[in-house]
Amino acid sequence: MRRKRRGFAPAGGRKEWPITAWVCLLCSLLLLWSAALPLLGCGGKEKEAATEEEAVEEKPTEGGEEAKPEIPVEEEEEESSVLPESGGATEFKLQNQSIGSGGVMTNLQLTDIYWQDHGDFFRIVFEYRRKDGKDPDQVPNVSTFYGGVPGNEEYWNIYIHPNDILIGDMKVPTFAAEGVPVSLGNPIVQTMERVPTADTENVAFLVKCTYNPAHPGISSRPHRLRYQTHPMRIMVDILKY
Numbered sequence: 001m002r003r004k005r006r007g008f009a010p011a012g013g014r015k016e017w018p019i020t021a022w023v024c025l026l027c028s029l030l031l032l033w034s035a036a037l038p039l040l041g042c043g044g045k046e047k048e049a050a051t052e053e054e055a056v057e058e059k060p061t062e063g064g065e066e067a068k069p070e071i072p073v074e075e076e077e078e079e080s081s082v083l084p085e086s087g088g089a090t091e092f093k094l095q096n097q098s099i100g101s102g103g104v105m106t107n108l109q110l111t112d113i114y115w116q117d118h119g120d121f122f123r124i125v126f127e128y129r130r131k132d133g134k135d136p137d138q139v140p141n142v143s144t145f146y147g148g149v150p151g152n153e154e155y156w157n158i159y160i161h162p163n164d165i166l167i168g169d170m171k172v173p174t175f176a177a178e179g180v181p182v183s184l185g186n187p188i189v190q191t192m193e194r195v196p197t198a199d200t201e202n203v204a205f206l207v208k209c210t211y212n213p214a215h216p217g218i219s220s221r222p223h224r225l226r227y228q229t230h231p232m233r234i235m236v237d238i239l240k241y
Helices: 019-056
Strands: 086-088 097-099 108-117 121-130 142-149 152-162 189-194 205-209 223-228 232-239
Touching: 097 223, 121 152, 121 189, 142 223, 142 232, 152 232, 205 232
Parallel strands: none
Antiparallel strands: 086 223, 097 142, 108 121, 121 232, 142 152, 152 205, 189 205, 223 232
16 A cells, blocks of 8 residues: 655646745745845946036046136226327437338328428428328328438438328429429528429428538538327428527
8 A cells, every 4th residue: 555645736737836945935036136136226326426426526628627717807998099299309310310100101191381480490391181181190101311422411401201192192282393492481491392203102392401611511400300280290390500
């Protein structure tokens, strides 16, 4: 006679797991879950922490330095370009001279030339206007030199060159003809004439003074260049002694 095995035999001939087997399987799953849970939690926290640090960290500049807040810079006020009412040389010199901005101004006209005796010196005035009728905002370019050859200058003859003025820009009828002396009415500073030039060259004038054989080249007319504004004028002052 056979002994019967302990346990339960399911219908259909299948064997069922004992209760102890199910308990062991459940415990194993719980252990695996407990071991995996910290790993899943750490990854999430590290990622979150990294995100917070990136948000706090300042973005570096191209040079590797940290960006700094820009400080607004106050713009400096432009220096005033208002021209003084008068200026130029204060001393009389027996040498070539010049005055003005240095560059040729193409929008100028020479509108008048006049002269006056000032006691110790004689003044010849060149008055300017812009072609639009306004007063120039820069000093016209004028140069002077004594005639003759180097080492033998004729210090009693002075050439005046308004370098910004061509023939068509000179609006003074008194000097319309070239090479014609105009009397200045002074016994020392006697005449002025327009020197012959081409139409494409700046106009030039020659002032002839008396020649003193007792003092040639020494007291023979030192001069200076000055200007005044409103209207714009270049003044050639010629010393009389």
